Amino acid sequence: MSYQPPGDMPMTWLIGRRAAIEAMQDRLSLLMGVGFAIIVPVLLVALIVRSVGAGPGADGEPLGGDMLALYLLIVGLLPTISAIGIASGQFAGEKERGILTPLLASPASNGAIFAGKVLGAIIPPLVYAVVADCVYLLSLVVLVGPAELLLLPLPLCLTMIALVPLVACFAASVASLISSRVRTYNAAQQIGGMVLMPLWGVVFALAGKLADWGPVGMLGVLAGLALLDVVVTTVAAGTWRREEVLAHR
Amino acid sequence: MIEAHGLRREFGAVVAVDDVSLSVPDGTILALLGPNGAGKTTTVRLLAGLLAPTAGEATVAGCDVRADPAAVRLRVGLVTDTPGLHDQMTPLAYLDFFGRVYGLDSEARARRVDELLHLFDLQGFGRTRMAGFSRGMQQKVALARALLHEPPVVFLDEPTAGLDPMSARTVRDLIVGLKNASRSIVLCTHDLDEAERLADKVAILAHGRLVASDSAAALRASASQETLVHVLLAAPCAVAVTIAERAAGVSDPILSQTAQGPLLAYRTVHPLQTNPQVIAGLVGAGAAIVSVTCTSATLEDVYATAVGSTPSTSTLAGAYR
Secondary structure (H helix, E strand, O other): OOOOOOOHHHHHHHHHHHHHHHHHHOHHHHHHHHHHHHHHHHHHHHHHHHHHHOOOOOOOOOOOHHHHHHHHHHHHHHHHHHHHHHHHHHHHHHHHOOOOHHHHOOOOOHHHHHHHHHHHHHHHHHHHHHHHHHHHHHHHHHHHOHHHHHHOOHHHHHHHHHHHHHHHHHHHHHHHHHHOOOOOHHHHHHHHHHHHHHHHHHHHHHHHHHHHHHHHHHHHHHHHHHHHHHHHHHHHHHHOOHHHHHHOO | OEEEEEEEEEEOOEEEEEEEEEEEOOOEEEEEEOOOOOOHHHHHHHHOOOOOOOEEEEEEOOEEOOOOHHHHHHHEEEEOOOOOOOOOOOHHHHHHHHHHHOOOOHHHHHHHHHHHHHHOOOHHHOOOOHHHOOHHHHHHHHHHHHHOOOOOEEEEEOOOOOOOHHHHHHHHHHHHHHHHOOOEEEEEOOOHHHHHHHOOEEEEEEOOEEEEEEOHHHHHHHHOOOEEEEEEEOOOOOOHHHHHHHOOOEEEEEEEEOOOOEEEEEEEOOHHHHHHHHHHHHHHOOOOEEEEEEEOOOHHHHHHHHHOOOOOOOOOOOOOO
């Protein structure tokens, strides 16, 4: 017997992929994901965009392209809220159910386990976010008209879309950090929610101003968030120790 | 091979394990006994490279638990007190995942998974989600996971808990098979009979400290040199106690009436010399003897003494006083 375990990157992917698959097999997460990815974008277009500001039968002022682009962020970010629940389940939840120890007993490094868990908490919300943005754009075409797409400013749209994975990564890292340091799933979810909910408010407020800041401002915000993600994830993965999970007696 | 010297682990102000030293050579089974909270799980976690010792040294399969815990983890198989399975996964997917984590290539994974599913009679359930599995089936999958990478050292925490008698026997046979394949095995169990049957050496932990460590036979012998002798008579014999008292080396003789008939009980350090005298005396007095039974101290007696519990009425010392 002499086996060589994978390096940190392949191990991270291995753990992250399995965690993501399991999260997507969870019925509650699946229901929430489908709701956020399909129902919310359709309702947004049908009830707000179509009736308030654009398309045939609209009774108000036409919605500007900036607002339509902001909705792209809103429908993309809503599914990422589930990253808190998934991350809470990855450490605290698995510990409560007694299923974390076999992985901790494996040759996987602390960094690979933590990063894998973060990845597992990001992948499902991002899949739902991609679906949600596609459904939103499709709904615009079907319910309002293809001409509506021409109103969307491309740089702002790309910025809004790029914000989604960056915010999801930050949320998953922070939620994983919390989840790995508390004892119960409920505590992880509550603390994660309290810490991260204001983040969404800040992101939406920031996104509302982006159109005024121009492409350079947009790139600056994206670069800043990306840097924050790298710092938070690296520090979280670097400081987490499997002992912290096992030392709670 | 496991070698540990003076292991200590603190959790804040709590000392979970204190000054634990043990040795488990290749091809040896060590049974780790002790009440809940005695430090068995922490000891196993220290030796399996999951926790770093606060003090002390240990090498497992040639690797230092403090300097290279990842190498230790690669060389040990661990079955925890709960199976710890992802119930939405199938055994095939679950074992395949851990096979990848331990670095088995696709051919080795397929071979080992197939071997282990057959060994544990799970081949028909390979593609069934584990959510509906019984505790016994879950335990089998956990065992398969622990043995997947053919580790030279295996830690088993209550491996037969929840298993039906035949499955438990399969697991015990497997443990003996692992021992014969020169693996070092640490078996945490509350089943003293299982410990006595399987283990070459027994270590008893209490309050984080090792309070006894030797072979089961040596521990029993050290617990009490005395043998409890039961002589079942066909009919009452008024002089039975007097006859026993006259024999050299007999202590605490007592005659009681049981459902089977009158029973003479006494303790002796030298049954080979004492019993023939007593039996000859009884036969000479006209007593008809149905059976003679000798019982030395059990591992349960040793355990109860070691962990500081009040001995039960069945223990050697207290039974006939």
